[in-house]
Amino acid sequence: xxxxxxxxxxxxxxxxxxxxxxxxxxxxxxxxxxxxxxxxxxxxxxxxxxxxxxxxxxxxxxxxxxxxxxxxxxxxxxxxxxxxxxxxxxxxxxxxxxxxxxxxxxxxxxxxxxxxxxxxxxxxxxxxxxxxxxxxxxxxxxxxxxxxxxxxxxxxxxxxxxxxxxxxxxxxxxxxxxxxxxxxxxxxxxxxxxxxxxxxxxxxxxxxxxxxxxxxxxxxxxxxxxxxxxxxxxxxxxxxxxxxxxxxxxxxxxxx
Amino acid sequence: xxxxxxxxxxxxxxxxxxxxxxxxxxxxxxxxxxxxxxxxxxxxxxxxxxxxxxxxxxxxxxxxxxxxxxxxxxxxxxxxxxxxxxxxxxxxxxxxxxxxxxxxxxxxxxxxxxxxxxxxxxxxxxxxxxxxxxxxxxxxxxxxxxxxxxxxxxxxxxxxxxxxxxxxxxxxxxxxxxxxxxxxxxxxxxxxxxxxxxxxxxxxxxxxxxxxxxxxxxxxxxxxxxxxxxxxxxxxxxxxxxxxxxxxxxxxxxxxxxxxxxxxxxxx
Numbered sequence: 001x002x003x004x005x006x007x008x009x010x011x012x013x014x015x016x017x018x019x020x021x022x023x024x025x026x027x028x029x030x031x032x033x034x035x036x037x038x039x040x041x042x043x044x045x046x047x048x049x050x051x052x053x054x055x056x057x058x059x060x061x062x063x064x065x066x067x068x069x070x071x072x073x074x075x076x077x078x079x080x081x082x083x084x085x086x087x088x089x090x091x092x093x094x095x096x097x098x099x100x101x102x103x104x105x106x107x108x109x110x111x112x113x114x115x116x117x118x119x120x121x122x123x124x125x126x127x128x129x130x131x132x133x134x135x136x137x138x139x140x141x142x143x144x145x146x147x148x149x150x151x152x153x154x155x156x157x158x159x160x161x162x163x164x165x166x167x168x169x170x171x172x173x174x175x176x177x178x179x180x181x182x183x184x185x186x187x188x189x190x191x192x193x194x195x196x197x198x199x200x201x202x203x204x205x206x207x208x209x210x211x212x213x214x215x216x217x218x219x220x221x222x223x224x225x226x227x228x229x230x231x232x233x234x235x236x237x238x239x240x241x242x243x244x245x246x247x248x249x250x251x252x253x254x255x256x
Numbered sequence: 257x258x259x260x261x262x263x264x265x266x267x268x269x270x271x272x273x274x275x276x277x278x279x280x281x282x283x284x285x286x287x288x289x290x291x292x293x294x295x296x297x298x299x300x301x302x303x304x305x306x307x308x309x310x311x312x313x314x315x316x317x318x319x320x321x322x323x324x325x326x327x328x329x330x331x332x333x334x335x336x337x338x339x340x341x342x343x344x345x346x347x348x349x350x351x352x353x354x355x356x357x358x359x360x361x362x363x364x365x366x367x368x369x370x371x372x373x374x375x376x377x378x379x380x381x382x383x384x385x386x387x388x389x390x391x392x393x394x395x396x397x398x399x400x401x402x403x404x405x406x407x408x409x410x411x412x413x414x415x416x417x418x419x420x421x422x423x424x425x426x427x428x429x430x431x432x433x434x435x436x437x438x439x440x441x442x443x444x445x446x447x448x449x450x451x452x453x454x455x456x457x458x459x460x461x462x463x464x465x466x467x468x469x470x471x472x473x474x475x476x477x478x479x480x481x482x483x484x485x486x487x488x489x490x491x492x493x494x495x496x497x498x499x500x501x502x503x504x505x506x507x508x509x510x511x512x513x514x515x516x517x518x519x520x521x522x523x524x
Contacts, residue, residue, distance in 0.1 A: 050421050076421050083414045087289045088468040097411045100422045104404070131469070132414075147418075 001063065003028045003155050003187035004049065008058035011044055018044045020211040022058070026204075028154075031181055031188045033198040036208040037231050042191045043079070045208065046159055049189070050076060062155055070155075072101075075148030079159035079191075081140070085133035091143045092128040095119060098147035111150075118146040122176060138169040142176070149180065156180070158190040162197045174201050195222065260494055268388055269380035269447065269500065273486040275391035276444040277456060277504075279398040281482030283440050284457035285464070285475045286433065289413050295332060295434075297454035298347035300441045302328035302354035304450050307375045308361045317375065318390065322442040328354060329438035333431055378449030378501025380490065387446050394443045398436050402475075405429055410471050447486075448501035455505040460485055463508070463515040467523075481511055 004026040011019040018041040026032045036042050047053040049060055051067030062070035075098070083089075095115045096107055119125040122142040132140060141161065148156055158177070162170050178201065181188050192198050198205065199218045207213040207221055213229045214221040260266045287296050306324025310317030328350050336343040362372070374382045402409065412419040412426045419426050441453055448456050464477030488511075489504030496503075 052417065052420055071421065071423050074421070076418055078415065078417055081415055084289055084291050086465055087414060088465065088470055088474045089410065089414050090470045093410065093471060094414065097414065097418070097422070100407065100411060100424065102423065103408070103425070129469070 001028050003063060005061040009055045010057040011055050022212050024206050024212060024215045026187060028187055029185050030203045032204050033202045034191045034206045034208055037193055040209045042208055046191050073154040075151050075153030075156045077144045077148050077158045077161055079163055089132050091130050091132055094132050094143050095146045095150055098150040114150055118149045122146045153186060156186050156188045160192055161190060162194055265381055266494060268383045269490055272383045272388050272391040273447045273490050274483060275395040276447055277482035277486035278479050279395045279440045280444055280456045281460050281478040282398050282402050283437050284461045285478045286409055286413055287457050288461040292343060293458045294344050294347050296457040298351040299325050299329045299438050300450050300453035301351050303442050305354040305358040308358040312361055312365055322439060325438040325442050326435055329434040330431060333434045375445055376450050377499060378447055380500045382446045390443045394439050398440060401436055448504050452501045452505045459508040459512050463512045466515040466519040485511060
């Protein structure tokens with residue numbers, strides 16, 4: 001079954017067209033990245049998938065449902081969450097937030113047990129009574145993943161999850177995501193501008209720069225031509241060796 | 257103590273003062289957590305125009321201030337959510353405008369306006385049965401709101417975008433909160449006054465933050481510090497013959513200093 005279908009999506013902020021006729025789909029159980037430079041419309045597309053923005057044309061289906069009806073099966077890890085660091089909210093309460101099922105539907109013992117279970121899965125159980133604002137960047141990211149997981153999502157959406165994480169933690173972070181995918185069969189959609197972070201870990205990549213440049217397996221889409229379309233530079237991608245790398249041949253003022 | 261409580265005006269002030277300090281502590285906890293302290297000050301000052309309009313047209317100033325402050329609070333919310341105007345900037349528009357409007361309209365009131373200082377700086381002698389009733393009604397409304405929407409308030413304060421994804425009616429909760437903030441501010445006017453009112457909203461929650469280890473303890477500690485400030489301030493103002501509003505805010509300020517000191521010394 002298709003976990004996600006994006007059909008002919010257009011979106012603009014006033015006269016500025018941000019997304020132009022986007023079409024692609026994600027199979028159930030896949031780990032997919034939406035790759036593109038800053039300003040490519042990645043976050044806008046994500047907001048449309050989440051039902052926070054309505055496309056001007058086209059439609060999105062999550063397991064056959066429109067986004068607003070699919071909220072119960074979607075987990076979301078936002079980018080650069082910047083709450084008031086002094087707000088005395090515990091890690092446990094943050095995860096409980098993910099278990100929210102509606103107005104006047106209280107959280108019972110079973111939900112609290114589930115919260116403990118996901119905290120254990122992300123290795124943060126001993127931090128449950130700690131204040132969120134007192135945790136490190138990596139610990140916070142784990143708590144936010146636990147919050148998304150407690151919904152038992154069929155589709156997990158990550159917005160630039162590597163932002164603010166040091167390289168050593170990035171590796172552990174993607175191991176955790178892969179374990180979640182394997183254990184629960186969760187479909188994972190991650191949005192990133194970092195080719196290196198995702199190229200060896202995902203099953204497919206959608207290259208986005210206001211329009212869909214390419215969609216397919218990393219080896220097929222990460223060509224010099226596509227990277228040039230994305231980053232505005234003659235860039236070459238090499239997938240050999242222990243880690244992939246991007247070589248910029250000439251600079252033309254774009255992002256890299 | 258018995259002597260103070262035997263005086264009807266002090267009894268009235270104490271009942272109204274405690275009711276508004278509890279309501280203000282509930283509201284203030286989220287005003288501080290949402291980093292919108294300036295909005296509290298803005299709504300409080302905007303009620304000045306409402307008070308003057310009431311005095312001018314012969315309406316109970318508290319009712320006209322309530323209407324004006326609620327409209328201001330909701331307008332700030334509407335502007336910041338629907339136009340390219342930050343919340344703080346919207347307050348920066350309404351705060352001086354409503355003060356200016358109040359000052360202009362004050363010139364049209366014929367004769368002496370002795371009450372105006374009481375509204376600006378608070379005067380327990382102005383607290384009557386109507387104020388007691390309004391204070392208790394406000395406390396009931398605010399308590400009821402937090403009993404129902406506590407989780408929604410906590411979640412949308414922490415992460416508004418994900419709250420929307422989870423299906424929380426973020427805007428509804430936000431506007432209800434702004435409306436109740438406005439009402440709480442207006443009924444607190446006679447106890448602490450327009451000028452000092454934001455202190456009642458902000459200082460007790462800041463004291464609570466020194467010790468709170470979760471959101472529930474934060475709100476309850478805010479209420480505790482609010483009650484302590486209000487009762488302590490009213491008793492002190494009677495014994496030392498000081499202005500009530502200024503004494504309440506001063507007590508809450510010293511409680512904040514003490515709380516910060518205790519935290520630094522004993523809770524490192």
